[in-house]
Amino acid sequence: MYAVIKTGGKQYRVAAGEKIKVEQIAADVGQEITFDEVLAVGNGSDLSIGAPLVSGASVVAKVVSHGKHDKVRIFKMRRRKHYQKRQGHRQGYTELEIGTINGAGKSKE
Known part of the structure; x- marks a missing residue:
């Protein structure tokens, strides 16, 4: 299962267990963050696309670290x-x- 989320003005395709680097978020290390701006959710051949957001969909992520590129x-x-x-x-x-x-x-209009 994967999802397309929007954060920091960018869109990211994420799956469970992945590690990604996003624009700086004001959160402590170890804190859990919930992303409600989910643009699409896919599971195998099934794809649910929002208009513009998928209603009721969310992604939970844990802050691993902060740094500089x-x-x-x-x-x-x-x-x-x-x-x-x-x-x-x-x-x-x-x-x-x-x-x-x-x-x-279903998608939210």
Whole structure:
């Protein structure tokens, strides 16, 4: 069984037992989080697609850790203009372990 959830402005396809890294969530390590924004739930050949959300569906996940991704280096330069700018960025993430997927039947309008 799998589900498509929405968090942090992105969509993720998740299955029970998987570990995923999502945008930083304000939660403690070990805390359980419930995602109610479920866009689709699939089980084998059966697929329930929401319009826009699947009613009654939810995904429970446990916070494993917090961290930062690798540094992204930004370099801007204008040739012959004596202009160079260096910048870096490290995006924070929350690692989740997907627990249970509670699927429901019909889509919500």
